[in-house]
Amino acid sequence: MNITDFDALFWVKCLEVALIASVKFLLAPFEAERQGFTMTQAMLITTSGGLAGITAFLFAGDALFAGWRHLKAMVLALFSKKTTSELENKMPKKVKPEGRIIHFVRTRFGLGGIAFVTPCIISIPVGTLVAAGLYRSKWRIFMYTGFWLVCWSFLLNFAAQYLELSQYLNF
Numbered sequence: 001m002n003i004t005d006f007d008a009l010f011w012v013k014c015l016e017v018a019l020i021a022s023v024k025f026l027l028a029p030f031e032a033e034r035q036g037f038t039m040t041q042a043m044l045i046t047t048s049g050g051l052a053g054i055t056a057f058l059f060a061g062d063a064l065f066a067g068w069r070h071l072k073a074m075v076l077a078l079f080s081k082k083t084t085s086e087l088e089n090k091m092p093k094k095v096k097p098e099g100r101i102i103h104f105v106r107t108r109f110g111l112g113g114i115a116f117v118t119p120c121i122i123s124i125p126v127g128t129l130v131a132a133g134l135y136r137s138k139w140r141i142f143m144y145t146g147f148w149l150v151c152w153s154f155l156l157n158f159a160a161q162y163l164e165l166s167q168y169l170n171f
Helices: 003-023 025-035 039-078 084-090 100-117 124-134 138-162
Strands: none
Touching (some): 003 039, 003 124, 124 138
């Protein structure tokens, strides 16, 4: 085996774990342990992948919400005499929390509660988009979600590396 083959394989494994961490963080530490990473490597890879996912979905959220508002205005314009731009300007820009769980977490715990459940209980894309729809400060959303992501990363990587729980998981 050539050293360049090892380097390429190592980076492919890193990319795989980071991509898993950016979407469904709960599975990433166990996949990192399964791939043979050390605790430090797994912490760095899963945390950086999760932070990249938060950043991507936080900034993609504005485009998704704007596109959704425009699509709704186009459909409504088909059935009314108003133009798409008139209808789009009248629509509210904030997302209403219609889900029971989201409403419960938001009223009881606020942004910190949403950030706490985002990495593991709900996925990073869903949690980040919900937070971006309910709160306007991207910096606060990133800081809260990033803080809880690091905490979850330490806890889950510890469980995966030292308790070796990945041998019992079949996914």
